[in-house]
Amino acid sequence: MKRTIRYYRLIWFKHDLPAGLSVFLVALPLCLGIALASGAPLYAGLMSGIIGGIVVGIISGSQLGVSGPAAGLSTVVAASIISIGNYNVFILSIMVAGLFQLVLGLLRLGIFASYFPSAVIKGMLAAIGIILVSKQIPLMLGYSEPHFWTEGFLDLFSSKNVLGNLSEFNKHITRGAIVIAVISFSVILGMQHPVAKKLKMIPAPLMGVLAGVLLNFVFIQFFPAMALQSNQLVNVPSDIFSSIVFPDFSKAFSVSQVWKDGLVIGLLATLETLLCVEAVDKLDRRNRITPVNRELIAQGVGNMACGMVGALPMTAVVVRGAANADAGAKSKLSAITHGVFMLMAVLFIPFLLNKIPYASLAAILFVTGYNLTKPKLFRNMWSLGRKQFVPFILTISIILATDLLIGVCIGLLMSVYYIILNNFRADYNVTKEMKHETAVFLIKLNSNVTFLNKVKLRRALDKIPEYSILTIDGTESYFIDYDILEVISEFDSKAHERHIEVHLMGIEKVNVTAVH
Numbered sequence: 001m002k003r004t005i006r007y008y009r010l011i012w013f014k015h016d017l018p019a020g021l022s023v024f025l026v027a028l029p030l031c032l033g034i035a036l037a038s039g040a041p042l043y044a045g046l047m048s049g050i051i052g053g054i055v056v057g058i059i060s061g062s063q064l065g066v067s068g069p070a071a072g073l074s075t076v077v078a079a080s081i082i083s084i085g086n087y088n089v090f091i092l093s094i095m096v097a098g099l100f101q102l103v104l105g106l107l108r109l110g111i112f113a114s115y116f117p118s119a120v121i122k123g124m125l126a127a128i129g130i131i132l133v134s135k136q137i138p139l140m141l142g143y144s145e146p147h148f149w150t151e152g153f154l155d156l157f158s159s160k161n162v163l164g165n166l167s168e169f170n171k172h173i174t175r176g177a178i179v180i181a182v183i184s185f186s187v188i189l190g191m192q193h194p195v196a197k198k199l200k201m202i203p204a205p206l207m208g209v210l211a212g213v214l215l216n217f218v219f220i221q222f223f224p225a226m227a228l229q230s231n232q233l234v235n236v237p238s239d240i241f242s243s244i245v246f247p248d249f250s251k252a253f254s255v256s257q258v259w260k261d262g263l264v265i266g267l268l269a270t271l272e273t274l275l276c277v278e279a280v281d282k283l284d285r286r287n288r289i290t291p292v293n294r295e296l297i298a299q300g301v302g303n304m305a306c307g308m309v310g311a312l313p314m315t316a317v318v319v320r321g322a323a324n325a326d327a328g329a330k331s332k333l334s335a336i337t338h339g340v341f342m343l344m345a346v347l348f349i350p351f352l353l354n355k356i357p358y359a360s361l362a363a364i365l366f367v368t369g370y371n372l373t374k375p376k377l378f379r380n381m382w383s384l385g386r387k388q389f390v391p392f393i394l395t396i397s398i399i400l401a402t403d404l405l406i407g408v409c410i411g412l413l414m415s416v417y418y419i420i421l422n423n424f425r426a427d428y429n430v431t432k433e434m435k436h437e438t439a440v441f442l443i444k445l446n447s448n449v450t451f452l453n454k455v456k457l458r459r460a461l462d463k464i465p466e467y468s469i470l471t472i473d474g475t476e477s478y479f480i481d482y483d484i485l486e487v488i489s490e491f492d493s494k495a496h497e498r499h500i501e502v503h504l505m506g507i508e509k510v511n512v513t514a515v516h
Contacts, residue, residue, distance in 0.1 A: 011330050011331065011333075012331075012333050012337075015328050015329060015330040015334070016329055016330055016331055016333040016334040016337055017334075017337055018327060018328070019324055019327035019328055019329035019330075019334040019337075020329075020333070020334040020335070020336070020337025020338040020340075020341060021337070021338075021341060022203065022323060022324075022326075022327035023066055023320055023323050023324050023327065023329075023334065023335070023338040024337075024338045024341035024342055024345075025203045025205075025206045026203040026205055026206065026319065026320060026323045027049050027053075027066070027068055027320055027338060027342065028046075028049075028206065028342065028345065028353075029205040029206055029208070029209045029356070029360075029361060029364055030068070030069070030071075030205060030317075030319065030320075030364065030368075031045035031046050031048065031049040031068060031069055031342070032045055032046070032234055032236075032353070032356065032361055033045075033361035033362070033364050033365045033368075034069040034070065034071055034074050034312065034365070035069065035312060036139070036358060036361055036362070036365070037071065037074040037075075037078065037132060037135055037136070037365050038069075038073075038074040038077040038078050038081070038312060039077070039078040039081050039082070040077065040081065040087070040312055041087070041243070041245070041310070042234055042235065042236050043236055043237060043240050043243055043244075043310075043346070044069075044245075044310055044311050044312045045069045045311075045312050046236065046240070046342060046345075046346050047240070047244075047306070047309055047310070047311035047312075048068055048069040048306050048311040048312040048313070048314045049068040049069065049339070049342045050311075050339050050342045050343045050346070051302050051305050051306055051309075051311060051314065051339075052066070052067030052068040052069075052302060052314045052339065053066065053067070053068070053335055053336060053337075053338045053339020053340070053342060054336055054339035054340065054343070055298075055301065055302050055305055055339075056298045056299060056301070056302040056314070056335075057332050057335035057336040057339060058336060059294075059297065059298035059301055059302075060290075060294065060295055060298040060299075060332060060335075061290055061291040061294040061295060061298075062277060062280065062281075062290040062295060062316065062332060062335075063284065063286075063288050063290075063329075063330075063331050063332050064280050064281075064283065064284055064288075064321055064324050064325050064329055064332075064334075064335075065276065065277060065280050065290060065295070065316045065321045065324075065332075065335065066316070066317060066320035066321050066323075066324050066334075066335045066338060067273075067298075067299065067302060067314050067315065067316050067317065067320075067335070068314055068317055068320060069311075069312040069313070069314055070269070070272055070313075070314065070315040070317050071128070071132055071365065071368045071369065071372070072125060072128050072268065072272050072315070072372070073265060073268060073269060073272070073312075073313055073315065074128075074132060075128055075131045075132065075135075075404065076261075076264060076265060076268060076404055077265070077312060077313065078135075079403065080093060080257075080261040080264075080265070083257055083261070084255065084257050084258065084261070086248070086251075087245055087310070088245055088246065088247060088248040088310075089247075089248050089251045089255055089258060090258075090261075091245065091246075091247045091306075091307045091310050091311075092247045092248070092249070092251065092252055092255075092258045092262070092307065093257075093258050093259075093261040093262035093265055093307075094262070094265065094303055094304075094306050094307035094311075094312075094313045095247060095262070095303070095304050095307030095308070096258060096259055096261075096262025096263065096265075096266065096307075097262045097263070097265040097266035097269055097303050097307075097313055098266070098299070098300045098301065098302065098303030098304035098305075098306070098307060098313075099262075099266075099300065099304060100262065100263055100266030100267070100270075100300070101266055101269065101270055101296050101297075101299050101300035101303060102296070102297055102300030102301065102304070103300075104270060104293075104296050104300075105293045105294065105295070105296030105297035105298075105299075105300055106293075106297065108293045109293075110274065110292035110293040110295065110296050111292065116271060116412070117391060117411075117412065117415040118388075119381065119384075119388045119389075119391040119392040119395070119411070119415060120391055120392070120395050120408060120411040120412050120415055121271060121275065122377065122381065122392055123391065123392040123393065123394070123395030123396045123399075123407075123411055124268075124271075124395055124399065124404065124407065124408055124411070125372045125373075126372060126373040126377060126378075126392075126396050127373075127395065127396040127399035127400055127404070127407060128369075128372060128399075128404075129368075129369040129370065129371070129372025129373030130369070130373050130396070130400065131369075131399075131400070132365055132366075132368065132369030132372070133366055133369035133370055133373070135365075136362040136363075136365050136366045136369065137362075137366075139177075139181075139358050139359060139361075139362035140177065140178065140181035140185075140359055140362045140363060140366065141173050141174070141177065141178055141181075142173055142174025142175070142176065142177025142178060142181075142228075142232060142359060143173060143174075174226075174228065174229075174232065175226050176216070176219050176223075176226035176227060176228055177228060177232060177357065177358075177359040178359075179215065179226065180211075180212045180215050180216060180228070180357050180359040180360060181212075181359040181360070181362060181363050183211050183212070183215055184208040184209070184211050184212045184357075184359065184360040184363035184364070185208070185363040185366065185367070187204070187207050187208045187211045188204045188205065188207070188208040188363060188364065188367050189367070191203075191204035191207050191208075192204055203323065205364045208360055208363055208364055209356055209360045209361070209364070211360070212356065212357045212359060212360030212363075213355045213356060213357070213360070216228050216233075216355070216357055217355075228357055228359075232357060232358050232359065233354060233355065233356065233357055233358065234353055234354050234355075234356040234357075234358065234361070235354055236346065236350045236353045236354055237350065238350050238351070240346045240347070240350065244309050244310055245309075245310030246308070246309070246310065247307055247308065247310075264404065264405050265313050266303075268404070269299065269303065269313055269314070269315045270296060270299070272315040272316070273295060273296070273299050273315045273316040274292060274295075274296075275318075276315065276316040276317060276318045276321060277290045277292060277295055277316055279318050279321070279322075280316070280318065280321035280322070280324075280325065283321070283322060283325040284325065295316070299314070299315065299316070302314055319368075320338075324338075381393075387418045390414060390418075391411045391412075391414040391415045391418070392411070394410060394411055394414050395407050395408060395410070395411030395414075398410045398411065420452055428443050428444060428445045428446055428449065428453070428457065428460070429443070429444045429446075430442070430443050430460055431444070435469075438467070438468065438469060439465060439467075439468040439469070440468070440469045440470075440471075441464055441468060441469065441470045441471070442470075442471045442473060443460065443461075443470070443471070443472045443473070444473045444476070445472070445473065445474045445476070445477045445480065445484075445507075446476070446477065447476065447477055447478050447479070448477070448478060448479045449474075449477060449479070449480050449481060449484050450479075450481045450483075450484070451481045451483040451484070453481075453484065454481075454483050454484060454487055457484060457487055457488075458487055461487070461488075461491045464498075464500060466498045466499050466500065467499045467500075468500055468501075469500070469501045469503070470495070470500055470501070470502050470503070471502075471503040471504075471505065472488055472502070472503070472504050472505065472507060473505045473506065474504075474505065474506040474507040475505050475506035476506075477506065480507065482510065485507065485508065485509070485510045486510055488504065488507060488509075489509045489510045489511075492504065492509065
């Protein structure tokens with residue numbers, strides 16, 4: 001027993017402790033940035049990271065996965081907070097999402113996400129990336145009223161005095177914020193260069209933040225006119241636990257939007273988690289497979305805990321999981337360690353977090369959003385053909401024009417349409433040959449023939465000429481719909497009237513005497 005404890009202590013000290021520290025350095029700026037993008041209190045992102053590391057880390061069966069607030073949910077969360085209008089009521093939606101995931105896990109339905117078409121999921125993530133990128137631009141410009149970007153940007157060009165409007169807009173731009181955003185952005189991109197990656201230095205997001213903090217310090221000391229204002233810096237409460245917001249349970253059943261948004265968040269969080277689990281498992285050198293239903297239970301408990309303390313909804317996150325694997329983690333103790341580091345940071349060094357410029361966080365999220373919607377993704381989907389590209393681009397377009405749920409549903413319907421269309425074309429094959437001046441036809445049914453093929457089969461049978469021989473072969477079919485059997489049986493019963501000789505192979509005739 002003592003040897004076992006000593007062994008795991010050694011593994012933790014040698015591998016999981018440094019990996020947990022590395023993931024913490026990646027996750028800290030992301031937690032703050034995603035809270036910013038979601039329009040939620042900054043502490044909500046940090047609390048989500050703490051719960052994702054400690055609570056989900058303990059329950060989950062994933063050895064390398066790390067959970068926390070996800071950029072993919074930020075647009076949905078932001079829209080939900082605005083539509084519900086009260087953060088205390090909104091966090092009830094997070095509890096509903098957690099309950100939804102918990103039920104899925106307990107009912108062992110984690111496999112259901114595998115039935116979502118890849119094109120629709122990629123389209124959803126690409127649309128989220130586009131929205132995420134667009135929301136960071138005003139912050140990177142230092143504009144003090146980010147809502148202007150969506151409510152007033154087009155008005156710059158609608159008035160006759162376009163140059164006057166642009167001049168007015170120019171007055172609200174902060175030069176210091178632009179410089180910090182550009183430098184942070186450049187540092188992050190530079191850190192993604194293969195040479196920098198090999199050096200295994202400080203994670204790129206943290207390096208970008210440190211560059212922003214240092215640059216603003218230089219501005220304060222030497223160029224006061226370019227220094228950022230207090231509302232352009234992170235503001236984490238010194239006592240985070242005194243700022244916790246609790247859900248307003250009195251509105252749980254009186255505000256229907258809570259349940260609708262909760263189910264949408266739960267569905268998206270589930271999809272993103274299961275996709276992440278699959279991706280991170282591929283990075284595991286020991287080839288360990290995460291139990292998906294246990295993962296959904298862990299995520300459900302975690303999201304219900306997030307709702308209880310006003311934190312953002314969470315998912316398993318590819319960026320954190322990949323960072324964990326790259327850092328040499330051996331077990332889920334690294335994820336728990338990262339959560340403990342996060343907790344210590346908000347307890348003991350909030351004053352350091354408050355030095356971080358929003359412009360640096362916006363640069364991080366800009367890169368995150370771009371990675372979700374790279375031009376390479378569009379080229380790849382185009383190369384896969386119309387059946388993949390049309391649902392993909394339609395999902396993106398509808399999400400940008402309406403909302404995420406409608407976009408995903410319409411993209412899903414388009415994918416189903418192509419499945420049905422393909423089914424129409426792959427129902428049977430007709431061949432013809434001549435034997436002693438008699439036309440001999442063979443209709444060979446494929447593996448699955450459904451009612452969707454009924455109209456086309458009727459047309460094929462109607463084209464069989466008089467005084468011919470027809471064989472209908474269903475020996476290789478796994479499933480023949482009753483409607484199809486009915487059409488064949490009806491044709492067989494009347495074929496003698498047209499002097500057609502019919503042979504059925506592997507097809508059971510059904511009674512059609514009652515059909516009028």
